[in-house]
Amino acid sequence: MRFLVGGYSADSGGIATGIGVLLAGEPDSGSAAGPLAVVGEAVSASSPSWVSWNEGTDVAYATLEAEGTVRAFRRIGEDRFAPLGDAVEAGEAVCHVAVSPDGGTLVATCWGDGRVVRYPLTSDGRIGRPSFAPAAVDPSAPGGVTGAVSDVEAAAAEVGIDLAALGLGGRGDAGLFGGRGLDGVAGLDGMASFGGMGGGVSGDADAAALTGPVDRPEPAEERVSRAHQTVFLTGGLVATSDLGFDLVRFWRLVDGRLQPLHDVSLPYGSGPRHMVWHPSGHLYVVTEYSCEVFALARDEAGRWRVVSGAPLGAGTLAGDSAAELAPSRDGAFLYAGVRGSNTIAVVAVRGAGETLAPVALVEAGVDWPRHHLVVRDTLLVAGERSDDVVSLTLDIRSGVPGRVRHRTSAPSPTCLTPLV
Numbered sequence: 001m002r003f004l005v006g007g008y009s010a011d012s013g014g015i016a017t018g019i020g021v022l023l024a025g026e027p028d029s030g031s032a033a034g035p036l037a038v039v040g041e042a043v044s045a046s047s048p049s050w051v052s053w054n055e056g057t058d059v060a061y062a063t064l065e066a067e068g069t070v071r072a073f074r075r076i077g078e079d080r081f082a083p084l085g086d087a088v089e090a091g092e093a094v095c096h097v098a099v100s101p102d103g104g105t106l107v108a109t110c111w112g113d114g115r116v117v118r119y120p121l122t123s124d125g126r127i128g129r130p131s132f133a134p135a136a137v138d139p140s141a142p143g144g145v146t147g148a149v150s151d152v153e154a155a156a157a158e159v160g161i162d163l164a165a166l167g168l169g170g171r172g173d174a175g176l177f178g179g180r181g182l183d184g185v186a187g188l189d190g191m192a193s194f195g196g197m198g199g200g201v202s203g204d205a206d207a208a209a210l211t212g213p214v215d216r217p218e219p220a221e222e223r224v225s226r227a228h229q230t231v232f233l234t235g236g237l238v239a240t241s242d243l244g245f246d247l248v249r250f251w252r253l254v255d256g257r258l259q260p261l262h263d264v265s266l267p268y269g270s271g272p273r274h275m276v277w278h279p280s281g282h283l284y285v286v287t288e289y290s291c292e293v294f295a296l297a298r299d300e301a302g303r304w305r306v307v308s309g310a311p312l313g314a315g316t317l318a319g320d321s322a323a324e325l326a327p328s329r330d331g332a333f334l335y336a337g338v339r340g341s342n343t344i345a346v347v348a349v350r351g352a353g354e355t356l357a358p359v360a361l362v363e364a365g366v367d368w369p370r371h372h373l374v375v376r377d378t379l380l381v382a383g384e385r386s387d388d389v390v391s392l393t394l395d396i397r398s399g400v401p402g403r404v405r406h407r408t409s410a411p412s413p414t415c416l417t418p419l420v
Contacts, residue, residue, distance in 0.1 A: 001023070001024045001025055001026070001027070001028075001029050001030065001031065001032045001375065001418065002021060002022070002023060002024075002027055002079070002418075002419040002420075003021070003022040003023075003024065003032075003380070003416050003417060003418055003419055004019050004020070004021065004022075004042060004051045004053065004060060004415075004416075004417040004419050005019065005020035005021070005022050005038065005051075005382070005389070005410055005413050005415070005416060005417075006019060006048045006049050006050055006051040006062065006063075006413070006414050006415030006416075006417070007019075007020065007047075007048065007049070007410070007411055007412040007413050007414055007415075008047050008049060008065075008384070008412040008414055009045075009046050009047040009066070009412075011046055011047055011066040011067075012047040012049070012065060012066045013412075014047070014384075014411065014412030014414075015387065015411040015412050016047070016048075016411040016412045016413075017041065017044060017411070018041045018042065018043050018044040018045045018048065019041065019042045019043050019045055019048050019051055019060070019062060019073070019081070020038050020040070020041055020042065020410060020411070020413075021038065021039050021040050021041065021042050021079045021419070022036065022037070022038050022039075022389060022408070022410065022416065023036070023037045023038075023039050024036050024375070024378070024380065024391065024406075030375075030376070031375065031376055031378070032375035032376070032378045032380055032391060033376070033377065033378045033391070033393070033405075034406070035406050035408075036389055036390070036391060036406045036407060036408035037408050038389075038408055038409065038410050039079065040079055042060075042073070042079055042080060042081045043073050043080070043081040043082065043083070045062055045064060045071070045073075046064050046066060046067055047064060047065045047066040047067070048062035048063065048064060048065075048415075049062075049063050049065040049095055049414045049415060050062065050063045050065075050095060050096045050097055050414070050415045051063075051415050051417045052097050052098055052099050052106075052417065053099075053417050053418065053419060053420070054099045054103055054121075054125060055420055056103045057074075057103060057121075057123075057124060057125035058074060058075040058125075059072050059073065059074050059075070059084060059124075059125030060072070060073045060075070060081060060417070061073075061097050061099065061106055061127070062097070063090065063094045063095055063096060063097050063108065064087060064094070065093055065094055065095055066093075067087065068089070068090055068091055068092050068093070068094055068110070068112070069087035069088055069089060069090055069094070070087065070088055070090045070094060070097050070106070070108050070117075070119070070127065071083060071085075071086070071087040071088065071127070072084040072085055072125055072126060072127050074125065084124075084125060084126055085126045085127060088119065088127045088129075088130060089130055090108045090110055090115065090117050090130070091108070091110030091112065091113045091114075091115030091117060092110055092111075092112025092113040092115075093110055093111040093112030093113075094108050094109070094110045094111075094112075094115075094117075095109065095110065095111040095228060096108065096109045096228060096229045096230060097109075097230075098229075098230040098231065098232060099121070100232050100253075101232055103121060103125075104120065104121055105118060105119070105120065105121060105253060106118070106119040106120075106121055106127060107119075107230040107238065107240070107258070108230075109227035109228055109229055109230055109240055109241075110227055111226045111227065111228055111243070112226070113224075113225070114135060114136055114224065114225025114226055114227045114242060114244060114245075115132060115133075115135075115227060116132070116133040116227050116230075116240050116249070116251075116258065117130045117131070117132055117133070118130070118131050118132075118133060118253070118256070118257060118258050119131075120256060131256065131257050131258075133251065133257070133258040133260070134260055135225060136225045136227070136242045136244075136245050136247055136249060136263070137245070137263075138223050138225070138244075138245045139245065139246070139247070139263070139265045140223070140245075140246075140268055141223070223244055223245060224244045225242055225244045225245050226242060226243040226244030226245075227240055227241070227242050227243075228240075228241045228242070228243045228272075228273050228274065229241045229273065229274045229275055231275045231276070231277050231283070232277075233277055233283070234277075236252055236253060237250060237251070237252055237261075238250070238251040238252070238253065238258065239251070239275060239283060241272045241273060241274065241275055241285065242272070243271045243272060243273050243288055243289075244271075245265075246265055246266045246267065246268060246269065246270055246271065246272060247263045247264065247265055247266070247272065248263065248264045248266070248272055248275070248283070248285055248296060248304070249263045249264075250262055250263070250264070250304055262303060262304070264296060264304050264305060264306060266285070266287065266294060266306070267290065269289055269290065270287040270289055270290040270292060271287050271288035271289035271290065272285045272286075272287050272288075272294075273285075273286055273287065273288040273322060273323065273325075274286055274323070274324055274325045275325065276325050276326065276327050276334065278327065278331055278349070278353055279331055279353075280331070280349075280352055280353025280354075281297060281298070281353065282295045282296065282297050282307070282353040282354065283295070283296040283297070283304070284296075284325060284327075284334055284349075284356075285325075286312075286322045286323075286324075286325040286334075286336045287322060288321050288322050288323070289321065291311065291312045291316045291320055291321070291322045291336075291338060291345075292309055292310065292311050292312060292322075293309065293310055293312065293325065293334060293336060293347055293356055294306050294308070294309040294356075295307050295308045295309065295353070295354055295355075295356055297353075297354065307354050308354050308355055308356050309356060310347060310356040310357055310358050311358055312336050312338060312345035312347065312358060312361070313343075313345045313346075313358045313359075313360065313361040314358070314361075315341065315343065315361040316338055316341060316343070316345070316361065317340060317341050319340050320338050320339065320340035320341050321338070321339050321340060322336050322337065322338055322339075322345075323336070323337040323338070323339055323369060323370055323371065324336070324337045324369075324370070324371045324372050324373075326372055326373050326374050326379075327349075327374065328374055328394065328399055329374060329376055329377075331349060331353075332348065332349055332399060333346055333347065333348055333349065333359070333399035334346075334347040334349060334356070335347075335372060335374065335379060335401075337364065337369035337370065337371070337372050337381065338361070338364075338369070339368045339369060339370070341361075342363065342364045342366065342367055342368065342369060343361045343362060343363060343364055343369075344361070344362050344363075344364050344369065344372070344379070344381070344392070344401055345358065345360075345361050346358070346359040346360045346361070346362070346399055346400055346401070347359060348399065359398070359399060359400065360398075360400045362392075362400060362401050362402075363403075364381050364383070364390075365381060365383075365390040365392065365403070365404035365407070366381050366382070366383025366386045366388055366389075366390055367383050367384075367385040367386035368383060368384040368385035368386070369381050369382070369383060369384075370382050370383070370384035370413065370414045370415075371413070371414060371415050371416055372416070373416055373418070374394070375418070377393060377394045377396060378391050378392070378393060378394065378405075379391065379392040379393075379394055379401050380416055382410065382413035382414065382415070382416050383413065384412055384413060384414055387409060387410060387411055387412060387413070388407055388408060388409055388410055388413075389407070389408055389410045389413055389416070390404045390405075390406065390407045391404070391405050391406045391407075392404060392405060393405050
């Protein structure tokens with residue numbers, strides 16, 4: 001199976017010189033379980049940190065992060081690409097780009113300045129003129145859309161639970177589940193508590209071993225919007241994450257522009273980074289700073305809200321930061337990369353998708369697992385700082401990855417994209 005490999009170039013402290021091509025097993029196989037090899041460079045580019053593929057037009061879209069632009073590349077051979085049009089303005093440190101299911105829209109998110117940018121795509125895949133979505137508002141700032149109270153804290157308040165008094169959530173601590181588990185706290189009994197919030201660690205877990213903050217801002221500090229990812233949902237909805245303001249923002253495409261619907265705020269300083277849409281109708285969000293995963297769902301009025309959450313595991317350490325989130329083939333498990341301790345966290349999806357529970361933390365086999373994806377029973381992991389890609393075999397029954405099966409060198413890899 002073929003994959004495009006995004007990476008950091010010298011302008012971002014890396015050693016990549018463009019978008020690479022990775023073979024996992026046989027080139028035309030639907031499995032990635034075989035030996036790994038980077039067989040060349042698809043196209044030269046400057047820090048193409050994220051690459052998305054549009055099968056309908058044979059065009060790849062890359063974020064040129066250091067330049068603050070996005071660019072299209074057309075496939076001209078089995079493993080070769082060429083620029084399709086010029087690079088187009090995005091924003092500072094643009095880090096993710098996603099193509100709509102109908103192939104007509106591209107949305108970019110920018111870590112540096114928080115921009116969310118929408119582009120029309122022509123029938124042959126060319127990028128049109130950008131339109132910039134309304135900027136995010138920090139809910140913790142004076143005049144913010146929800147004040148200083150996250151939607152998680154608000155849900156607790158509805159049933160008379162003071163998270164701060166219990167050492168949960170709130171500003172500048174270790175996150176909603178980072179200090180204590182919910183199941184062992186008086187008044188919090190798993191799914192019976194505040195609308196399904198539960199599934200965290202048990203109350204007798206070693207609190208000192210649980211997740212801790214990673215450069216989380218103090219309340220007095222001025223925060224910066226940092227848009228990080230886009231997910232296209234069903235029904236024409238779009239979700240974007242804002243790591244800097246602890247927001248998941250929901251949009252609808254109207255007349256070629258992103259029309260804001262509403263925001264969901266997560267605990268202060270948690271840092272929502274990447275998201276996964278699940279067939280159950282839930283949107284799962286991994287938080288970079290607090291190393292947690294949250295489940296969001298729509299209520300009867302059609303508004304999104306947090307319905308559950310869990311820590312990534314009792315083995316994450318202070319200083320760790322979560323990166324990518326990916327589902328298993330059957331959706332029964334979520335896999336989160338944890339940089340620092342260099343592990344993969346396994347989280348079980350239970351019930352009708354509303355309950356999350358940590359299962360295991362295993363060695364990622366790389367330094368700084370920046371990105372990973374699941375192909376059938378294989379987990380491919382990109383090690384940004386170890387300059388390699390590895391494959392781990394997944395146990396179908398337990399969902400837990402095994403030891404490294406195959407490894408290949410890859411320059412500063414930041415993204416793995418199936419090339420089909």
